[in-house]
Amino acid sequence: MPKRVLLGALLACGLTASALAQEPRTGGVINAVIQPEPPGLMLAQVQNGPTQMVSGNIFEGLLRYSPKLEPLPELAESWSVSEDAKTYTFKLKKGVTWHDGKPFTAADVLFSMEMLKQTHARARTNLAQVDKIETPDDYTVVFTLKQPFGPFLGIFEVGSMPMVPKHLYEGTDWKTNPYNNAPVGTGPFMFKEWQKGSFIRLVKNPNYHEKGKPYLDEIYWQIIPDAAARSVAYETGKVDVLPGGSVENFDVPRLSKLKDTCVTGAGWEFFSPLAWLWLNNRQGPLADKRVRQAIMYAIDRDFAKDVIWNGLGKVATGPSASTIRFYTDDVPKYPYDPAKAKALLKEAGYKGEKIRLLPLAYGETWQRWGEAVKQNLQDVGMNIETIATDVAGGNQKIGDWDYDIAFTYLYQYGDPALGVGRNYISSNIAKGQVFNNVEGYSNPEIDKLFADGATATPDSKRKEIYDKAQKILVEDVPVAWMLELQFPTITRCKVKNLITTGIGVNDGFKDAWLDK
């Protein structure tokens, strides 16, 4: 007997009731900005942010997630979990077709899993928990895990686990398959045209499996490489939607005041982007915990939030963002306290050794933040040298451990087992790799806590474990946590229901409609 059957449809109705206060109107075209231009639209093979933003309309996953990260039905209409928390059975929605008219079945799910294991780094890691996948009939998929894995129901959104049409990819060379540039999915919008460097055009899927949706006729994703030009495009009415992160933060207050403009920070709950400074724990002064703690005290993170990020976001308390599961703020605190930072540096015997700082080459906001942090650290007597690099060069340096302090921000994917532990467990120390434990922090107790946390049941037990892990990490400061980032989405107010889930604009525009 299933332990619990989640009636996703009911949850979906709940979402619909709250989100759709007005009767949606059908028709209309939305012009949205996409930045940078996606290298490709085949979500199973390209996991670049803009790819998901566009392709989240074309492809679908088995599930979506509410802003509170509860699973919602998408291609799976219901699901159940066995008593031992090792078997997950998904019932697929019937009557779903690919954009070319072929039916979507369990065979597509099975094929997608095989492909993703080879092409999608994150899916590959998540699927490592799976012992076998079976498809007893066309509309049932059974995942049997090697051991219980707490966040398993959290890995099925479209960007993490997009479904791929088996009939178009099986037996082909995936990397050169012509459908990579004319993708075929099951989503609410179909790929129509991509004029490279100009725009991507999606049109309504008339056979979409949710009756009446989508409401919009077309979406134009306009490619405008310059941040200032994107702001102007909105001001002059050429685009209606600036998804989170499209314009520099210092432009947000000005654009927000424009007539008929609505701004929301919602839609990032699933990703929960958290910014921090990698601190190379291996060598030099930063090997000393007191120096790392001094860095936490030395940096004015409220200033960064209020001035550099224009009041958007939240000062981070530790390794978990407050929006993900099992977060606790019951951890040691590091208020801005330069005097304490100086005292700690003195106690640690810091003698002004040179420390290399790598800012993040993501534009003006990050550059300014790099300058502010440098000044904060210099104010307490640290000798900071900024190393300029582009994103690829920065990643290489960080992966090769050739840095002292480096800016980053990473998504947390709703659960510490998916997006937190990876940065602190010692088995993830591997030279040449980015975004794992590049700081070189090694603590057997933390290793055990994250291993236990991923497999423990019930959730109350997981919470206990993660509370403890967060406390230890914040005490040890393996990295310096800065801000929970917020990327506001700016739209004309006539654009309704653009963001209805915790995945936000990355989840497609199937609920969106245009008023008037």
Place this chain on the structure above:
Amino acid sequence: MVSFVAQRALKGVIVLLAIVVLNFFLIRLAPGDPAVVMAGEAGASDQVFVKQLREKFGLDKPLPEQLFIYVKGVVTLDLGFSFRQQAPVAKLIGERLPATLLLTLTAFAISLMLGVLFGTFAARFAGTFLDTAITVFALIFYAMPIFWVALMGILLFSVTMDWLPSFGYETVGANLTGVAHALDVGAHLIMPAMTLGLFFMATYTRMTRASMLEVKRLDFVKTARAKGLSDAVIQRRHVLRNALLPVVTLAGVHSGTLIGGAVITETVFAWPGIGRLMYDALLQRDYNLLLGVFVICSAMVLIFNLITDLVYRLVDPRIEFAS
């Protein structure tokens, strides 16, 4: 002349191959490779995955072997495959080249025509207020960074006056055809072409002015005057024509720098050309695409320079083609 062109074309091919080899190694000096970029974008990475990507891209092979494979491809006119964009490099460049050619050639024409015109006037009225005004006007555009002129242009002509579109190649979604489409593209072209053209105009103005003043002092001009020719004829037929040689040389040199300037102009105005393609390829360490763009740009520069040499002959019949 035919043997001259053939000889230059052969030399051009050799230069092109040297550029390919040089760029091949230069690109790889930059830290980071496509596998690192892609693993980074996935928000996760493990050694096996990155290794798989490197194998897929052929980056696991020794550098000389990678070079051999690439050069062999170029020789057979195959610019390779962009793994980032999952498409043949030639196709990607082919999609974007017309827009860049339209922009750079228009900017080139604007800069050359306005530059020579203003330079002629400045020389004709040397030392007067008109001369000073032209020189200052030209220098202003030369001194200001291209991106700044571009942004100010957008603010003035798009945001404030609403005369010209601020970005793009055409009005997206308008589905115009024929003359209406050409006019639409023309409206989109004005600002980027003027921005790029005005920057280069300054050097032509200065060069034309200086060269004309120098030629004006030569004996054959005095002879022409003594023959009783009108001032306009002297200026046009004798002074300007002889003064144009250094301007033509400069134009040949500019063919390369125009493409460099196009990267910035294309970025600010969202003009879908290869300048922007090159910039994105660099950031993403898309080696094949980047090399492909370099090959095409180098070929264009070589062709422009060949044309320059041919124009020399037209401007000055005394110059003969060495064969």
